[in-house]
Amino acid sequence: MSYSGKVVQVINVHKEYRRGSERIDVLQDINLEIPPGDFLALMGPSGSGKTTLLNLIGGLDTPTSGTLMVDGKRVDRLGSGELSRWRAANVGFVFQFYNLLPTLSAQKNVELPLLLTPLSARERQRRAMIALTLVGLADRARHKPKELSGGQEQRVAIARAIVSDPTLLVCDEPTGDLDRATAADILTLLQMLNREHGKTVVMVTHDPKAAEYAQRRLLLDKGTLAEAREIHVG
Amino acid sequence: MKYLPLVFAGLFRRRTRTILTLASVGIAFLLFGLLQAVGTAFESGADSADARRLVTIARYSMIEPLPIAYARRIEQVSGVVAVAYADWFGAKYQNESNAFPVFAVDPARYLAMYQEFAVTAAHRDAFIATRTGALAGRRLVDRYGWRIGQKLPISSELHPKMDGSMAWEFDLVGIIDAEDPAVRGNTDLVLINVKYFDEARRFGKGRTGWYIERVADRSQARAVAADIDRLFANSPDETKTQPEKEFALGFAKQIGDLGALVTRILVAVFFTILILTGNTMGQSLRDRIPELAILKTVGFSDGKVTALVLAEAVALLLLGGALGMAAATSVIPLVNGSMGGRFPPLFVDGGTWLRAAAIVLALALAVGVPPAVRARRLRIVDALAGHR
Numbered sequence: 001m002s003y004s005g006k007v008v009q010v011i012n013v014h015k016e017y018r019r020g021s022e023r024i025d026v027l028q029d030i031n032l033e034i035p036p037g038d039f040l041a042l043m044g045p046s047g048s049g050k051t052t053l054l055n056l057i058g059g060l061d062t063p064t065s066g067t068l069m070v071d072g073k074r075v076d077r078l079g080s081g082e083l084s085r086w087r088a089a090n091v092g093f094v095f096q097f098y099n100l101l102p103t104l105s106a107q108k109n110v111e112l113p114l115l116l117t118p119l120s121a122r123e124r125q126r127r128a129m130i131a132l133t134l135v136g137l138a139d140r141a142r143h144k145p146k147e148l149s150g151g152q153e154q155r156v157a158i159a160r161a162i163v164s165d166p167t168l169l170v171c172d173e174p175t176g177d178l179d180r181a182t183a184a185d186i187l188t189l190l191q192m193l194n195r196e197h198g199k200t201v202v203m204v205t206h207d208p209k210a211a212e213y214a215q216r217r218l219l220l221d222k223g224t225l226a227e228a229r230e231i232h233v234g
Numbered sequence: 235m236k237y238l239p240l241v242f243a244g245l246f247r248r249r250t251r252t253i254l255t256l257a258s259v260g261i262a263f264l265l266f267g268l269l270q271a272v273g274t275a276f277e278s279g280a281d282s283a284d285a286r287r288l289v290t291i292a293r294y295s296m297i298e299p300l301p302i303a304y305a306r307r308i309e310q311v312s313g314v315v316a317v318a319y320a321d322w323f324g325a326k327y328q329n330e331s332n333a334f335p336v337f338a339v340d341p342a343r344y345l346a347m348y349q350e351f352a353v354t355a356a357h358r359d360a361f362i363a364t365r366t367g368a369l370a371g372r373r374l375v376d377r378y379g380w381r382i383g384q385k386l387p388i389s390s391e392l393h394p395k396m397d398g399s400m401a402w403e404f405d406l407v408g409i410i411d412a413e414d415p416a417v418r419g420n421t422d423l424v425l426i427n428v429k430y431f432d433e434a435r436r437f438g439k440g441r442t443g444w445y446i447e448r449v450a451d452r453s454q455a456r457a458v459a460a461d462i463d464r465l466f467a468n469s470p471d472e473t474k475t476q477p478e479k480e481f482a483l484g485f486a487k488q489i490g491d492l493g494a495l496v497t498r499i500l501v502a503v504f505f506t507i508l509i510l511t512g513n514t515m516g517q518s519l520r521d522r523i524p525e526l527a528i529l530k531t532v533g534f535s536d537g538k539v540t541a542l543v544l545a546e547a548v549a550l551l552l553l554g555g556a557l558g559m560a561a562a563t564s565v566i567p568l569v570n571g572s573m574g575g576r577f578p579p580l581f582v583d584g585g586t587w588l589r590a591a592a593i594v595l596a597l598a599l600a601v602g603v604p605p606a607v608r609a610r611r612l613r614i615v616d617a618l619a620g621h622r
Contacts, residue, residue: 052615055614055615058531060531060615060618061614080535081536081537084533084535084536085535087531087532087533088532093531095618097524099527099528099618101243102525104239104243108243112529112532113533115236115240121236160532
């Protein structure tokens with residue numbers, strides 16, 4: 001099977017959790033292909049498995065069975081250390097609650113992924129400033145998270161996600177904690193990163209308005225995509 | 235080094251809590267430094283003891299004097315290469331609180347025996363040549379502002395002069411110093427010439443307090459000690475001879491087993507610190523579970539996150555320990571100054587710093603390993619799920 005031309009390939013992926021003796025099938029026989037430069041919105045009700053699928057794609061979790069290829073790499077077969085290195089190099093993460101380190105400035109938060117590289121302090125700082133400039137927050141570089149608004153915090157989180165120039169951005173409810181206008185700004189920013197910088201974006205959202213910014217929308221329900229409606233946006 | 239800001243960011247996330255914990259650790263190590271200095275000072279006599287030196291006292295009590303004439307007989311014992319003797323003067327200077335040891339000695343014999351004392355040749359010669367001469371320790375000279383050539387008016391609580399007066403006067407002809415701090419602790423004394431002292435005192439003429447012998451071979455020290463005691467067996471002045479270190483330790487133990495007391499206090503202090511810092515680290519980890527999950531998310535391996543948490547524990551204890559030890563080192567000169575010379579000078583030696591470093595490391599591991607292991611086992615999806 002050729003994986004060329006696909007950033008993400010999810011093949012017959014199954015994920016189950018065990019709670020005591022009870023087995024919970026969260027994802028069942030998921031098959032999905034995401035081409036480079038795609039902006040995919042994963043939608044579905046709570047408990048449908050969309051965050052679990054996002055975690056698998058981002059390498060935060062491993063499937064119980066099935067194959068997960070990201071950028072030609074069998075992610076499901078990587079050990080913990082390899083997976084950490086792979087995430088650092090290939091995936092940027094954006095979460096609903098930003099998850100910035102409160103004691104670090106915006107710039108230091110953005111620099112975090114670069115600490116794992118051999119870059120000099122000056123180069124790390126330069127790249128962090130480029131990322132902050134891209135999200136429109138260069139003038140807030142020295143501010144601590146508590147000195148920023150929610151929208152600004154999410155922009156810093158996006159800068160942190162793109163600073164190591166990953167292929168893939170995975171976003172879990174990135175606008176879930178924001179008001180409508182700020183959410184629109186964040187989604188426009190993600191759209192810009194997708195369109196102008198070629199980032200492949202996979203976004204989980206339960207908000208149809210947010211999903212409208214994506215090129216494609218997939219609906220997950222009860223752990224399956226089998227009956228998903230795939231909506232292509234012009 | 236590039237992870238240091240991250241370590242300190244974690245450490246000072248709750249600034250007040252961390253500062254209070256640091257203060258507690260600092261105070262514990264201040265106490266450690268001071269108590270160790272007390273122990274070191276009281277044991278410095280034993281530490282600086284020469285394994286080739288023996289001390290001979292009267293068999294039943296060290297306050298019983300021995301004949302000075304024993305010197306020549308002890309010199310004849312096989313294995314003995316040098317003999318010196320000293321007598322306790324029982325001095326007070328100016329007032330009751332200014333007490334320091336004054337020993338009546340044969341200058342040449344005594345200085346030859348204690349070659350670790352730094353005395354210039356001119357001062358040595360002057361002491362030998364001057365019947366009323368005296369040598370004083372550097373710290374005493376500095377403390378009382380004495381100058382060479384001046385008269386030292388010193389009273390004795392034990393020895394009246396022929397006229398019944400307890401007031402004696404000596405000529406300060408030189409200074410005793412030492413490079414080694416452990417030896418310097420033993421130089422807080424004044425040596426006077428036994429020839430003048432013995433002639434001028436009313437009672438106890440021809441007798442001295444104790445003998446010090448140097449043996450040729452340290453492995454033969456106990457055998458030589460037994461030979462010395464055998465020499466005076468069944469005489470009116472029987473002797474008890476023992477290695478100098480044993481003698482010094484026995485002397486120090488007369489004020490109680492200081493080492494055991496210090497150890498018990500410190501065990502209690504450090505156990506409290508263990509609980510306190512362990513609690514701080516545990517709380518700190520619980521507060522930061524989502525942040526640690528984010529570090530793992532962006533690519534920090536389990537090992538790196540474990541090391542970061544452990545480094546926080548090390549940094550907390552290292553910082554607190556260094557502050558405490560630095561405070562102890564700074565405070566000790568003040569403590570010494572306030573003692574008026576009644577106790578041996580306190581000092582923080584290299585051994586104390588090494589022991590402090592070892593305690594820091596042990597405490598850091600004890601309080602750092604459990605949260606570090608917990609951080610290592612943290613599953614990103616579980617940790618983030620708790621934050622959604």
